[in-house]
Each structure stands twice: as structure tokens, then as C-alpha cells.
Amino acid sequence: MAKRIDANDLNVYYGKFLAVEGVNINIEPRSVTAFIGPSGCGKTTFLRTLNRMHEVLPGAHVKGKVLLDGDDIYGPGVDPVTVRSQVGMVFQRPNPFPTMSIKENVLAGFKLNGKRLSKSDADAIVEKSLRGANLWNEVKDRLDKPGSGLSGGQQQRLCIARTIAVEPSVILMDEPCSALDPISTLAVEDLINELKNEYTVVIVTHNMQQAARVSDKTAFFNIAGTGKPGKLIEYAETSTIFNNPVEQATEDYVSGRFG
């Protein structure tokens, strides 16, 4: 199920603007990797190149390679839709589909693609995904109610359930807890810990305690100044990054001296 990700000399451009430069990173399967760094340093941009979501913006393109278990996702003839069905994504703000019920939201990956599911299959997927997202007990009695009626934390876990329902190999999370209260954050962090048994999880976070709590390895991104490209400064075991980093910039950032 879970696949490894390798980026080789990856440059990300918005039109002519070089946003992220020269990223080399190897992300192991069944692990949690956290991206930290100041705002605008390109960690979200880099995350979105891992499932080609950055291409939603006109003019965005990359140079270099991103390998998903050895297959280049930017290779000629690769359909971004195929990539995205293997690399799921959870966004900063919970975004359940407002026109759909909780159940339909979980099944959105199938329903929107026009796949027919038998009722028993659909029910099984809904229960498995919602249990996987630690949401089943809270919503099992109101599966036909609108998803937008849930609290923010529940909505975010619904979005995670929606993502794992289509059984991707990798789950990308773009600051999944920044719009949530501490209790909901705790629920999502517990969930991330469970998810790594089956998936490769990559998470962008501004919260360094969160990175320390949930991740196995941490990547620190930084930017030299406005208009300059973001770079991967240091990538190591989380304990190394937070306790004895190699780079001075990393130490300054994690110890709160800047940023």
C-alpha cells in the first residue's frame, strides 16, 4: 500500500518565478514526515508538487524528478489524475462538499468519478473510513445529515476519511490543524499516528511542537529573502532536528531565535 517518495533536484516555478530550488529528499513508506519553516519558504508549494496539485494554478511547472516507488510522476504521458488518486491530500481548512451528506462526502472519491458501488460495499467503505478517521462513533447516527453541519475538527476528520476512502498510497496534509482547537488537534494527531501504519504521511505544519509530537523525520525549509527561492536546509530524524541540528539556521528556527 504505502509507497516511498524520492525528489531529485526538484525546482518549482510559477511562470518564470523560481519558488523552490534544488530539493533532494527521500521519504520512507509508513512514516510521518513533517515540513517546517517560516511562511513563504515553499513547503506548501513543494508538498503540492508531490501530487501535482500545484498545476491547478496556470503557469506552475517543475524541473527535476519526483519518484513514487521509482515511477516518475512527471514522466511523459503521466496523467495527473492518476497521480492524485494515489497521493491524497488534506487541506488547511476543512472543506467537505456542502451539497453532500456525511456519507456522500466519504464516498465522494467514488461517486464523483461515476463508480457504481453496491449498498453493502458503500456501507462497508463508509464505516471503515470513518473508523479510520476516528469519527465513526460521533457521526454513525447521522450519516445522512450534511457534512457542513459538523464542528471544524469533525469536518477535518471527515476530509481525512474522504481521503483514505479511496485508499491512496500517500497522504499529504497541508497544515491540517491550523484551523482547529487543541482538542480537535489532539484527535487529528492521534489519527496521524495510526495512519502511518498503512500510509506514507507528509505533513506541513507551523507548529513545531506538533512536528516533534507526530513525525519520524523532519525537513526544515528556509528562504534567503523576499523574491528568492525556498530551499530545503536540513532533513533528518525529528529528534536530531530539534536537539542537535547540523545547520545554524535550523537551530535558530527550532529554538525560536527567529521566525
Place this chain on the structure above:
Amino acid sequence: MTTQKTPLEDAVSQPIAASTSTGDAPAGPERRHGRSRLTAGQLPKWTPYAVGAAALVLSAAIMALIGFNVAGWVIIAAIAYVVGMYAVTLIRENRRKATDGLWRNLIIGAFLIALVPLISVMWTVISNGWQGITQPGFFASDMQGITGKYDRAAQAGEGPILGGIAHALVGTLLITAATTIISVPIGLLASIYLVEYSNDNLFSKIIRFFVDVMTGIPSIVAGLFAAGFMLAVFSFFGAAPGAQTIGLSAAIALSVIMIPIVVRSTEEMLRVVPNELREASAALGVRKWRTTLKVVLPTAISGIASGVTLAIARVVGETAPILVTAGFTVATNWNLVKDWMMALPVYIYYQLTTPTAPQAPEPSMIRAWGGALVLIILVMLLNLLARAVAKWLAPKTAGR
């Protein structure tokens, strides 16, 4: 707790003690009418009524000198009231309150003036049209065989007012339905292109500019375009001249007016669909056309539907483009692609300008007002429908 007060407690308790010890003396005389010191010096609540009554009396007196009429009486009274309130407040209270009241009165006055034409139109049409729509057979019969003879008899009180709007109602409904069927798919797809696919390229900017221009073109131009276009098409296929004057030509003329309205309103609605939903769908591995069809459109559908309904309401009252494309007739015609067709606005126009019996125009006037009332009711129903549809299709958010 110690008995010694902290500085904070001291600060809090002092003013309270001061006010309770000295509060009685000045409050006593001022509280006569249930007022506190805070409301002292204010005008009593009945002041506006008193000033209003005085203004009405003064106005009546002025009108009595120059000859009484109700409109003048109300207008002069209103002016006198505004001036009077300003003067009274200025003398009894202060300049700030007087200015505040003056502007409030002027704004209320402007609102009432804006309501006058609206209410006046509604009142005129209802009072004049009521007699028309309550004639027996007004909705069921057309004007076939209704000659001046019957109208002269009706005006002389020797017979009922015959004839009705059946043919015009049928024509309006058919032409409007055909217009909707032509315009909605084109308008909807065009706006989907503009919002979802164009990436704001030069072509889309040109389309948007011309759509804006088209929303403002005079409707007669749309009519002439459709008439010329259909004439060219028909003569290309060798049809006899004049065969292009059919209901469908009118529907094309109205489509020229309706498509830009649908494009604009739908575009606005699609733009307010949050980008997050498109991204959420794309991240699930859903193709763009499916995302548009199953996420974007359902989210915006209530706004789109009400926009379309309002666009229909806009074209249902067009006269000139129908007159030059579908002509006019006295018989009911159910066929959109053959023979001339009547529509309600054209019916009203013809009943007013060319009465069936020129010597006895009264029955034609009654029929015209009746048609106008039906048209207004139609537009009103469409507006209500738009609201109902918007409410019915809106994404449900309850249940937290």
C-alpha cells in the same frame, strides 16, 4: 480577607459612595415625568405627532387659499413637518440632534418618493386591469371573429365584452419556453468556459467584454438581427419570403437578449464557489469535467436557477423584438415554426394603438389593461419562483 482595602477596591467603591450620597437632591425635581437625568431636556414623545398635526393644518390652510387638492396638501404638509421638526428640535434640544433628525426625515422622504411610482404603477394596472381579467372567457378565448360590431355593442351596454388573451398567452408561454431552451444551455456552457476553463486568457476577456455590451443593447436591435438572420436562413433554403415570421424567430431574438444575462449571472454564481471545493475534488483524483458537473454546479445551482428565472422575467415583457420577428395575429397558434404568433406585450400594444372598433375603444382598453395585469402577475410569479427555487436548492447547512 484583610480589612484594609486594596487600591483597586478603593477606586471602585469611591464613585459609588459619592453618587449614593449626593444623588437624591438633583434627581428629585427632574424625575417628575418618569425621566432620569440622562433623558432630561429631551422633547416629549408626542412631539412628532403634534408637529405633524400642525403641519397638516397649516398645509390645509395654505391649500384653502390657492385651491384644495390632496397631492399638494400632502406635499406641503411633508415639507412643513420636516422644517417644523428641525426648528423645534433646534430650539428645545441642540443643533446636533436637529441635524440628525433633519437627515433622517429627508432619507425617509426619499424612500417614500421612490415608492410612489412603484405603488402607482401597481395600483393603476390592478384597478384598470381587474375589469379585464374578470370578463367571462378572457383567458379562454382569442380575438378571432371579434369585430368592431361586438365592441360597439359592448360600449353601448348592449352586450358583453368578448374576446380575450388566449392566443397571446399561448404565444408568450411558447416563445419564452423556446427562448429558455435555447439560452440556458448556451449561457451556462459559456459561463462554465469563462470561469473554469479559460484561465482568463485574451479570448475570455473579449467574450466577457462583448457579453457586457450585449446586456445593454436595445431590444429592437436584437429583434432586427433575428429577423434578418432568419430571413437569410429561410431564403438560403428557398422558402417563400415572409415564411420566417414565426414564433421561433422571436425566440431567437429574445435569446440574443437573454444569453448575456444568463452568462453574467451564472458567471457570478460560479465564481463564488470556493476554490477549496475544486481542489478537494481534484485531490481525490476526479477529472475536471466531473468536478465541474458534480461539485461546482450543484454548489451554485440555487443561484444559477434564480438568475435564469429572473432572466426569463426580463424577456417575457419584451415587445419590439417579438413584433418584428413573430408579427401579430388574432388566432391561437400553437406552432412555433409556422405562421405569425401573438405575445402578451404585442397584444397590449395593438389593443391600445389600433382598437378593434375605432369609434368604441373602451372594450379594447379594458382588454389591454387586463393583458398588462396578467403580464405583471406573470413576472411576479417568476420572481417568487426564483426565490423559492433558490431556497429549495440551496446547500443545506443545518444540523450542527
